Amino acid sequence: MAFTESSLLLPSVSGTNKNKNKVPEDKWYLAYIVYFTLGLGYLLPWNAFITAVDYFSFLYPDASVDRIFAVVYMIVGLVGISLIILYSHKSDAYVRINVGLALFVVSLLVVPLLDAFYIKGRVGFYSGFYVTAGAVGLSGVADALVQGSIVGSAGELPDRYMQAVIAGTAASGVLVSALRIFTKAVYPQDASGLQKSANLYFSVSIVIVFLCMVFYNMVHKLPVMKYYKELKVEAVTANEDNGPLTGPVWRSTVWNIVRRIRWYGFGIVLIYVVTLAIFPGYITEDVHSQILKDWYPILLIAGYNVFDLVGKCLTAVYLLQNAKVAIGGCIARLLFFPLFLGCLHGPKFFRTEIPVTILTCLLGLTNGYLTSALMILIPKIVMLQHAETAGIVSVLFLVFGLAAGSVIAWFWVI
Template sequence: MGHTTAAAAAAATTTTTNTTDGGDSESISLLQAEKIPKDSFHLAYLIYFTLGTGYLLPWNAFITAVDYFSYLYPDASVDRVFSVAYMVVGVISLLFIVFYAHKSDSYIRINVGLALFVVSLLVVPIMDVVYIKGRVGIYDGFYVTTAAVALSGIADALVQGGIIGAAGQLPDRYMQAVVAGTAASGVLVSFLRIFTKAVYPQDTSGLRQSAILYFIVSIVVMIICVVFYNVAHRLPVIKYYNDLKTQAKNEQEEKGVLTGALWRSALFNIVGRIKWYGFGILIIYVVTLSIFPGYITEDVHSQTLKDWYPILLLTSYNVFDLVGKSLTALYLLGNANVAIGSSFARLLFLPLFWGCLHGPEIFRTEVPVTLLTCLLGLTNGYLTSVLMILAPKTVQLLHAETAGIVMVLFLVVGLAIGSIVAWFWVI
């Protein structure tokens, strides 16, 4: 698919936008749609879904294996150190990417990020077999593991920013695929936790085997992601939209818009256009991370389900998060104001979950906590998907990638703030 076709399609898009007669506009839109290659066997959709699943697995592997790391390094605050290393490095990396995305190729960024993911994931199992061997208190291993977590933070910024940015240039269904994939990652990890708890003994050997399994599964999925991503660029439907972007970029470069002060002005304009979408995403994750997973794993207890209770609650959240992110494939809320307002309305979850600890006895049973947890996941998933789909469509095609990366930056900042609030807000 060459630039001529892309230019024709771009011209058709412009004509459609500027036509005031409804019949003419509809016929031009149909003509343009006929030129768009089909996504045969939904392969591009499946690839973007898999990529969304993949880029969250490394973090999930590190944090899910935290029990094993805490056993190896009893004097270290493993979960806090990992969170700080991952979040801080990720945010700094994303800031660099936002400012320099127009000068770099997302194809290279994503491939480099996927390679860094594989390297960081290999560190733990190799070091365990060759050096640590299940021994306690070898803190050189902790420092190396923390460095691997930080490396994953860089990789996450490269891959997540690139994938969300790339999906922002495509039709809505591909962003929905990526976002749903991120939820599928949580579901996969939850089922892995259930499997390892049911199969492996809850002792040193069992913790070690569980941790190694998490990393092996993540490495396999990441290698699949590398193959899938490089296949995606050969698919006609992806090539079509990449050609459209290239055509638009060439036109802007001829005008000098992508250089110096003009680019900085364009960047501030992009942020201005999507800022409320970004604040909606930010508050979604401030609320979610204030409650999940800390409240669920530490604050609630069940005499009946015992230590299975938090695992089942985590699984319930992840399953309903996936349901919410999949619902936008059936119905997409088109009113951004409603979606943003609903994001802020989720602040009501804070007093509701507080009531499940300190309210009447009936609220402190398994059923209300489980229902609220499912609703927390469902709203998190649906509203995230809606805002991530709508935001890149508010800017020109050329700037859709940057808009997607900025949205990821808002999301990561929301995760960081939510994680901090979770430490200080004692339910």
């Protein structure tokens, strides 16, 4: 099924719409850049917490830091996204995004302030760990507010803006990998070096999230954004004859949206079940290199992130419109399990750096392209007035896939 960029965003042509055939130009790609930056920004806080796990593990040696952080973040995210879906018709995306970005800044400030005034680099102060875990939970709340709302609002716009958001999330991984390589090369891997690395991650994240706040509050003034906002208002107004979307009517509407996009959602869940079952656990724990030593997992993770970004940018060049093919591609990714298994227990050549690197890059490339394709297509198969909700529901599928993949990674012993 083929979709044009604007046809599915337009309500039925009326006297009002006839004078609005000319879409304002996105001059200098400002709106695109803003949505790319927002995608970059809302994933950075989580990346900061998880990339600084070496420092947290040094401070709290008896705590399973990465697993506890993941559980807290995923549970809070799932509950938060679910609540937003149920009550999105009663709240405004503009408010949710601004509140979420503010909460991101607060959660990111907790760690450096806690370290400066209480922990001071000392080991074993577990009350600090509980506060840090609370900051991770607060970041999860912020992520639910921002990610769901950004993806939802991008769903009301042409394809390129959803592609910008999804590509931005991949750029977040590339940025963090670059920072990780820089800190490993520059700082010693002792208490002081780990502390400086962590502070750098959080400082960069705070600056970028603050920029997101500024950019987001400016983007609504652009003519192209005003144009598409007016289209949505017209679509919602035209639908008011069917009665207000409250109570059972709204729940029924949400359920109909879920049923409409369920196979797309299944594809997204499957993408992240496969990816998270392998990456980063397998990459960081199960494969080793006598040549690259402790640089090996860092470079593999960087390779994955770069190709994930490449995949998410490719949809700007060619977007796969056939949903069956895209979902079939998600199922075909199950082949990564036996292939990576072969890199651990197969012939000697398979256990060398080249096959593992190629497979890791392919894992990132397919993850990026298929995620971007499905996330772009989902809002386009519902009416414009429901595109935001469809986008938020797609985030619920994505977060569920992340959570399921993380759980499987615990039990899948290669």
